Amino acid sequence: MGQIRVPLCRPFIGEEEIEAVAEVLRSGWLSSGPKVEEFERMFAEYVGAQHAIATSSCTASLHLSLVALGIGEGDEVITSPFTYTATAEAIISSGAAPVFADIDPETLNILPEEIERKVTPKTKAIMPVHIAGYPCRMGEIYDIAERFGLFVVSDAAHAISTEYEGVKIGAMKDLNCFSFYATKNVTTGEGGMITVQDGELASRLRLMRLHGIDRPTWARRRSGRRWYYEVVERGFKYNMSDIxxxxxxxxxxxxxxxxxxxxxxxxxxxxxxxxxxLIRLPSEPERGRHSWHLYIIQLDERLDRDEFIARMAEKGVECGVHFIPLHLHPYYRKRFGLKPGDFPNAEGAFRRVVTLPLFPGMSDEDVGYVVESVKSVINHMTAG
Ligand SMILES: Cc1ncc(COP(=O)(O)O)c(C=O)c1O
Structure with missing residues (x-):
């Protein structure tokens, strides 16, 4: 592997973030406080949501959402096998079982018709994942949810700016979970957000996010008995800090x-x-807006994907693979009796996908260099 000239991703951090952190550090209030409240307001306004609840990660957000909806032991949640393990991990943490439904080989998103095939009397929710920031077919997904009485909890880790039919994912019902992990379109280092339109559910999520305590420390700071609180719900330590x-x-x-x-x-x-x-490019959504969190190309089957990535690395261009389908991982195979062949579309996509570098700080020169490298590697691999 050569030296990295263009990384897969780099957070877009400037002096303004550094100054903002320094200001919090000097303020004497480091944990959840006024900055969290301000961030929640800004986020809700951006996506058009009624309520936004900041958390420690998207994984925590997904878990908290399911628990707050009363989903747990004996229930099933339908999701995509073509995702990061955090999606299904959150379902398992709730006590429910993940049930996978295969994907559209072009968009890499869960297929509504496959979701419908997987609904059983135990199904309680659908967890669509908007892969790379491409919107899932939400109209059909909500239609299925309505017909079978299911909740929709979006894994919107990639989808902060994603829209479906003119509406941002964060403005949709029931719950939408976002990530601010270091590589995401908006980062806080680590962090997450839940958006919800229902006020009662929002209050419940706020309570449960911090130990089920009725009035968190920041809210008690001006009250007479600052030390007094009551635990009124099952809780978790899933809050975000002001830093x-x-x-x-x-x-x-x-x-x-x-x-x-x-x-x-x-x-x-x-x-x-x-x-x-020999390359299939990611398509633009017909009925929505892509957030371009990831730029995932698919190589023709005649090209060896791993060789392509290795040759790009020799040129100093770091590529990724999103994602290794969950049913191929040892844990999911063992625990849920899954095996290769179970989700042919996800597996086919896995053999072909390569993520090219895409981040706001990329210069035009970087972009040009990636383009030239792709062309040169393909030429090399097809020569003779
Ligand atoms: C699709 C998807 N869901 C969930 C997560 C988990 O996000 P977090 O690291 O904020 O828990 C990720 C993280 O990369 C992801 O890609």
Whole structure:
């Protein structure tokens, strides 16, 4: 492997985030406080949600959402096998069982018709994952949810700016869970957010996020008996700190610019790589907006995916693979009796996918270098 010239991803952090963290550190209030409240307000406004609840991660958000909905032991939640393990891990943590439904080989998103085939009397929720930021077919998914009386909990880790039919994922019912992990479109280092339209559910999530305590420390600071609180719900330690939220606030201020830059880079890739027969480029959603969290291309079966990645690495371009389908991992195979062949579309996609670098701080020169490297590697692999 050569030296990395263009990494897969780099967080877009400037002096403003560093200053914001320093300000919190000097303030004397480090845990959940005014910065978390401000970040939640900004997030809710951006996605058009009624309520936003900041958490420690998307994994925590997904888990908390299921528990708050009363989902647990003996229940089933339908999700995609083509995702990061966090999705199904959250379902398992709730006590419910993940039930996988195969994906559309083009968009890499869960297929509504496969979801419907997997519904049983034990099914309580659908957890669609908007892979790379491409919106799932939410109209059909909500239709299935309504017919069978199921909740929809979106894994929107990649989908902060994603829209379906003009509506951002965060504005949809029932619950939507976001990630601010270091590589995400908005980062707080680690962190997450749940958006919800129902006020009662929002209050329950707020309670459960911090030990089930009725009035968290920040809310008690001006009351007479500051030390008094009551535990009124089952709780978790899933809150976000003001240090993280301060970073998030600065990131939200830059989000429109960062999103436009992602779109610009995706457009350059499409223009420059579109004529290569042996590559299928990610498509633009017909009925929505892509957040371009990841730029996932699919190689023709005649090309060896691993060799392509190794040759790109020799040129200093770091590529990724999103994702290794969950049913191929030893834990899921053992625990749920899954095996290769169970989800042919997910497996076929896995053999072909390569994620190219895409992040707002990429210069035009970086983008050009990735394009040239792809062309040169493909030429090399097809020569003779
Ligand atoms: C699809 C998906 N869901 C959930 C997560 C988990 O996010 P977090 O690291 O914030 O828990 C990730 C993280 O990469 C992800 O890609």
């Amino acid at each position: 993280q939220a301060a970073i998030g606030i600065r990131q939200m201020e830059k989000l429109n610019w960062m999103q436009r830059r992602r779109e610009e880079i995706a457009r350059i890739y499409a223009e420059e790589l579109g004529s290569i027969d």
